[in-house]
Amino acid sequence: MTYSVAVSGASGYAGGEILRILAAHPDVQIRTVTAHSNAGQPLIQHQPHLRSLAHFSLQPSTPEVLAGHDIVFLALPHGQSGSFTDALADTPLVIDAGADHRLESVADWDRFYGGDFHDPWTYGVPELLVGGRKQREHLAGATRIAAPGCNASAVSLSLAPGVAAGVIDPSDIVSVLAVGPSGAGRSLKTNLLASEILGSANPYAVGGTHRHIPEIRQALAAARASEDRADVGGFGDDHPTHGGFSDRGHADDGIRISFTPVLVPMSRGILATSTAPIAKGATDADIRAAWEAAYGDETFVQLLPAGQFPRAADVLGANTALIGLAIDRPANRVVVVAALDNLVKGTAGAAIQSMNIALGLPEATALTVNGTAP
Numbered sequence: 001m002t003y004s005v006a007v008s009g010a011s012g013y014a015g016g017e018i019l020r021i022l023a024a025h026p027d028v029q030i031r032t033v034t035a036h037s038n039a040g041q042p043l044i045q046h047q048p049h050l051r052s053l054a055h056f057s058l059q060p061s062t063p064e065v066l067a068g069h070d071i072v073f074l075a076l077p078h079g080q081s082g083s084f085t086d087a088l089a090d091t092p093l094v095i096d097a098g099a100d101h102r103l104e105s106v107a108d109w110d111r112f113y114g115g116d117f118h119d120p121w122t123y124g125v126p127e128l129l130v131g132g133r134k135q136r137e138h139l140a141g142a143t144r145i146a147a148p149g150c151n152a153s154a155v156s157l158s159l160a161p162g163v164a165a166g167v168i169d170p171s172d173i174v175s176v177l178a179v180g181p182s183g184a185g186r187s188l189k190t191n192l193l194a195s196e197i198l199g200s201a202n203p204y205a206v207g208g209t210h211r212h213i214p215e216i217r218q219a220l221a222a223a224r225a226s227e228d229r230a231d232v233g234g235f236g237d238d239h240p241t242h243g244g245f246s247d248r249g250h251a252d253d254g255i256r257i258s259f260t261p262v263l264v265p266m267s268r269g270i271l272a273t274s275t276a277p278i279a280k281g282a283t284d285a286d287i288r289a290a291w292e293a294a295y296g297d298e299t300f301v302q303l304l305p306a307g308q309f310p311r312a313a314d315v316l317g318a319n320t321a322l323i324g325l326a327i328d329r330p331a332n333r334v335v336v337v338a339a340l341d342n343l344v345k346g347t348a349g350a351a352i353q354s355m356n357i358a359l360g361l362p363e364a365t366a367l368t369v370n371g372t373a374p
C-alpha cells in the first residue's frame, strides 16, 4: 500500500526536512504541500535543495486542502496546529511537529505557551523509557502523534535511563545545551541574524523560562513511572478527551531541572550537557548498566564507549542521537553529553520513525544513522 501524504508548513525548516526524508520513503506518496504567507509560490523557491519535489506548488494551509490524505504532517508555529485537529478528524494519521499536542498539563501549557489547550497525543520519541518499557509500544497503531521538541528530546533521552533505573537524583538536574538557529525556525528575528550570532554564543530563555522544560519533566516523570502506571496511562496515548492521567510532569513531582539553552553559530545541531547527582548507593557499574540496558539494542540512540563523547557535527543529517556518559565522583554527579540534529532526530526523523511504527512499517524506513561530514 502507498500512503498519500500532505505536509503543512512546507516552506519552513521542519516541513522541509519532513519532505526531504519522505521523498526517499518507498511507502508514501507526497501529494500536497501547503504554506501560509508563501502559499501560491513554487516549493522549490523556498526549498531549493529538494530537487525531486520541484514540480510542487505551495497551496494554502486550509482544512479543505489538507483533507483526503492518509497522513497529514503539521509543521506550523505552536498554537496553529491545534485549530486543524477537529477539521482533520477523518484523516487516519496526523503527526504534529509543533507543541500543541505535547503537554499533558493544562497548567504547564498556560504557563509556558498560553492560548487554547489541546489534548495530548502519543509522544513521538520511540526510544524513550516509559514505566520500564519503550514509548514505541504506545506508537504502534497510533493515529495522532506529537513529535518532540528538539531540545526536549536531547535532554529526555540523555537522562531517562538514569531516572528510570533510580541511579540519579532527578531533583537536581542541570542541563546546558548548545543549539543552532534553525531550531528557532525560518522567520526573520533580530536575535537570529548572522551578525548577532557569528563569532558568539548567546544564552536565551535563561532562568527556567524555556518552553521545553515542562516537556522534559513530563518525559522524565514517565520514565520514572512504575510499570503498572505505564500500563494504565502510557505517555500521551491516543485518547479523545483530556483524560484523568495528567498528573505527571508537575512542579511538585520531585523532578527539578535547571535548563539553559545557548545559541551557537552552527546552522543545525544540538549538543546537550546534562548532569544530576548520583543516587545514594549507585555504583559505577549500576550507572553505566542503566544506559546500556536502555539503548544497547537501539539503532537511532547510541551510547558511546566509556570515555567517548559526541560532537554535534557527527549527527548532521542523521536520525541518530549519540550519547556519552561520564561519572564524576568528586562532584558526585553523572554527566551525559548528547548530540542530535534538531531537524532530524529532533523533529522530522522522529516524526517519520514514529509514522513507520504507527503504520507497522520497518521502523528505520527512509531514515539513516549516518551523518554528513565534514
Ligand SMILES: NC(=O)c1ccc[n+]([C@@H]2O[C@H](COP(=O)([O-])OP(=O)(O)OC[C@H]3O[C@@H](n4cnc5c(N)ncnc54)[C@H](OP(=O)(O)O)[C@@H]3O)[C@@H](O)[C@H]2O)c1
Residues within 6 Å of the ligand: 008, 009, 010, 011, 012, 013, 014, 015, 034, 035, 036, 037, 038, 039, 061, 075, 076, 077, 078, 080, 097, 098, 099, 148, 149, 150, 182, 183, 184, 185, 186, 187, 342, 343, 346, 347
Ligand atoms: N526547527 C526545529 O528545529 C524544530 C524542532 C522541533 C520542532 N519544531 C516545531 O516545528 C514547527 C515548525 O517549526 P519551523 O522551525 O519549521 O518553523 P518555520 O521555519 O518558521 O516554518 C513555519 C511554517 O509554518 C507556516 N506558518 C506560519 N504561520 C502560520 C499560520 N498562522 N498558519 C499556518 N501556517 C503558518 C509557514 O508558512 P509561510 O512560510 O508560508 O509563512 C512555514 O511553512 C514549530 O511548531 C516548531 O516548534 C521545529
